[in-house]
Amino acid sequence: MSLSAHKLSVGYHGQTIVKEMNLTLPDGKFIALLGPNGCGKSTLLKCFARILPAMSGEARWQGKNLHHYPSKQLSKELALLPQTQPIPEGIKVKDLVAYGRSPYTGFWGKLNQQDHQVVEQMMQQTGTFELKEKLVSELSGGQRQRVWLAMVLAQDTPYLLLDEPTTYMDINHQVELMHQLQILNQQGKTIITVLHDINQAARYCDHLVVMKSGELKYQGSPEEVLTSAMLQNVFSLQAQIHRDPVSNTPMCVVEDRSPPSPQHKD
Amino acid sequence: MTRPFYGLTIALTAILLLFLGWWNLFAWSVIPIQAQDVWLSLTHFDSQSISHRIVQDLRLPRLLTAMLVGACLATAGTIMQGLTRNPLAAPSVLGINAGAALGMALVSTLPVLYGASSTSLAAMIGGGVAWLLVMLLGSSWRIGGNERGRLVLAGVAISALCAALTKAVVIMEEDQAAGVLTWLAGSLADARWQTWQHYWPFALAGLFGALLLTPSLNLLQLGEEHARNLGVNLLRSKLFGSFLVLLLVGTTISAVGSIGFIGLIVPHMARLLVGQDFRIFLPVAMLLGATLVTLADTLSRAISYPMETPAGAILALIGAPFFIYLVRKRTL
Numbered sequence: 001m002s003l004s005a006h007k008l009s010v011g012y013h014g015q016t017i018v019k020e021m022n023l024t025l026p027d028g029k030f031i032a033l034l035g036p037n038g039c040g041k042s043t044l045l046k047c048f049a050r051i052l053p054a055m056s057g058e059a060r061w062q063g064k065n066l067h068h069y070p071s072k073q074l075s076k077e078l079a080l081l082p083q084t085q086p087i088p089e090g091i092k093v094k095d096l097v098a099y100g101r102s103p104y105t106g107f108w109g110k111l112n113q114q115d116h117q118v119v120e121q122m123m124q125q126t127g128t129f130e131l132k133e134k135l136v137s138e139l140s141g142g143q144r145q146r147v148w149l150a151m152v153l154a155q156d157t158p159y160l161l162l163d164e165p166t167t168y169m170d171i172n173h174q175v176e177l178m179h180q181l182q183i184l185n186q187q188g189k190t191i192i193t194v195l196h197d198i199n200q201a202a203r204y205c206d207h208l209v210v211m212k213s214g215e216l217k218y219q220g221s222p223e224e225v226l227t228s229a230m231l232q233n234v235f236s237l238q239a240q241i242h243r244d245p246v247s248n249t250p251m252c253v254v255e256d257r258s259p260p261s262p263q264h265k266d
Numbered sequence: 267m268t269r270p271f272y273g274l275t276i277a278l279t280a281i282l283l284l285f286l287g288w289w290n291l292f293a294w295s296v297i298p299i300q301a302q303d304v305w306l307s308l309t310h311f312d313s314q315s316i317s318h319r320i321v322q323d324l325r326l327p328r329l330l331t332a333m334l335v336g337a338c339l340a341t342a343g344t345i346m347q348g349l350t351r352n353p354l355a356a357p358s359v360l361g362i363n364a365g366a367a368l369g370m371a372l373v374s375t376l377p378v379l380y381g382a383s384s385t386s387l388a389a390m391i392g393g394g395v396a397w398l399l400v401m402l403l404g405s406s407w408r409i410g411g412n413e414r415g416r417l418v419l420a421g422v423a424i425s426a427l428c429a430a431l432t433k434a435v436v437i438m439e440e441d442q443a444a445g446v447l448t449w450l451a452g453s454l455a456d457a458r459w460q461t462w463q464h465y466w467p468f469a470l471a472g473l474f475g476a477l478l479l480t481p482s483l484n485l486l487q488l489g490e491e492h493a494r495n496l497g498v499n500l501l502r503s504k505l506f507g508s509f510l511v512l513l514l515v516g517t518t519i520s521a522v523g524s525i526g527f528i529g530l531i532v533p534h535m536a537r538l539l540v541g542q543d544f545r546i547f548l549p550v551a552m553l554l555g556a557t558l559v560t561l562a563d564t565l566s567r568a569i570s571y572p573m574e575t576p577a578g579a580i581l582a583l584i585g586a587p588f589f590i591y592l593v594r595k596r597t598l
Contacts, residue, residue, distance in 0.1 A: 072497035082492065086487075088487050088542070095543070
């Protein structure tokens with residue numbers, strides 16, 4: 001109910017990518033946005049995070065146009081982890097994570113006792129506490145991604161938006177991150193993440209949103225959404241659906257390469 | 267960055283500034299001034315004494331202006347590097363100096379415009395137009411569109427264009443040319459109490475405003491997406507920052523002419539000393555800028571004594587190699 005799109009169109013340079021979309025994201029769920037490259041899932045996420053404006057229609061928060069809220073107020077409600085992070089020079093891990101408290105601090109950005117506690121707690125939770133005196137620029141890619149996650153978590157928002165958080169991680173770190181997100185979700189956060197790995201989404205998330213060519217195609221639990229028909233329609237892929245032997249969630253196995261269809265440009 | 271070390275850096279820089287300032291008041295004078303005359307002229311002013319009069323009427327306003335010029339240009343450079351996240355950004359690199367000089371050249375030479383506006387306003391407008399063009403060409407207003415090399419190239423191109431137009435204006439109005447050329451080179455030799463009076467209120471307002479901007483500048487270093495996510499109003503910060511830059515540079519150029527490189531060098535020096543936090547290094551940059559311009563002004567009288575070399579030329583001598591060092595060190 002809290003985050004929704006109403007006839008929302010979003011795009012860049014006059015080109016519409018998300019087209020008149022109607023979507024309501026359920027509260028309290030661990031949601032994956034899925035779809036082929038260029039389907040508009042990241043664009044939609046960026047609009048919810050106020051990085052991109054709506055071309056027409058509205059992105060709404062609590063029933064009101066998201067872009068009408070003051071920046072600082074929304075930054076206590078919604079946090080975004082963008083796809084790529086800059087590598088800031090000369091900033092220590094603990095200082096970077098502390099910036100996550102900016103929405104709560106006074107004008108000068110001075111942290112109080114509670115802020116310090118949250119910062120420390122988030123570093124512990126993401127396994128970055130041991131790195132706190134290191135420079136962010138000295139870390140490995142996986143460590144750096146965890147530090148940025150700690151910063152976004154320090155924002156302490158009920159909603160967390162992530163844009164392909166696992167893209168630059170090896171499989172070990174991917175699993176670790178998805179597991180961590182699952183715990184956060186169980187603690188009450190609504191998590192909305194763009195993912196590419198469908199099986200990963202079905203295993204960890206409890207609500208899938210599938211887009212194609214800027215439109216909403218499927219929405220619901222992994223059981224409802226992850227079907228051979230969906231994979232055929234959205235990804236032009238012949239696949240069988242099996243059970244993940246560990247988690248008993250649905251999982252797709254590609255049958256064979258089907259010839260590329262004209263509308264699927266990859 | 268630990269606090270005691272920060273305090274020590276501030277204290278040492280301030281002491282160095284005071285010492286250089288005191289030296290500036292009596293050194294390299296055609297009419298010899300004793301060191302103790304400086305103190306006496308401040309405490310027991312004797313209007314009959316020539317050296318007292320030189321210190322009071324010429325040296326003191328000149329010194330105060332030099333200090334403020336340094337602080338303003340260092341601050342403007344800091345804001346520009348923060349807003350564009352580009353280590354090469356500075357008023358002189360991104361066309362603001364040249365634009366402001368063109369604005370002043372137009373107002374002070376063209377009869378149509380003469381008296382239409384004050385020179386500082388003309389400098390602000392000229393600098394503002396140049397800055398706007400550079401930002402548009404370097405596509406720095408768009409979110410995500412921040413190509414570092416392109417911004418600097420745009421700055422170089424707009425600077426060259428403004429410089430050419432300024433020269434054309436000066437050639438057409440030859441009787442005004444000498445005056446225009448003097449402040450194109452940037453000299454503190456003509457700074458008097460009158461200059462100071464027109465300068466300090468705007469300059470101090472700009473410096474204070476810059477301190478208010480520092481928390482947002484810190485967050486902007488995380489990239490625009492993160493800054494936005496953390497509640498920074500990007501458009502407001504950029505507009506406020508640009509306004510401060512124009513205020514600081516415009517009033518400075520109309521007071522003493524075009525002085526380059528302070529805005530480029532000093533923020534890097536301050537960062538090296540006390541780290542990347544804008545809230546901490548901006549005050550250090552202000553003090554260092556003041557120190558460097560005071561030193562350059564003192565040297566401007568020494569190099570071809572008893573003639574004066576413009577302080578802007580001396581700073582360019584120090585600044586140009588540093589600029590080359592930065593270009594080579596950083597990947598653009």
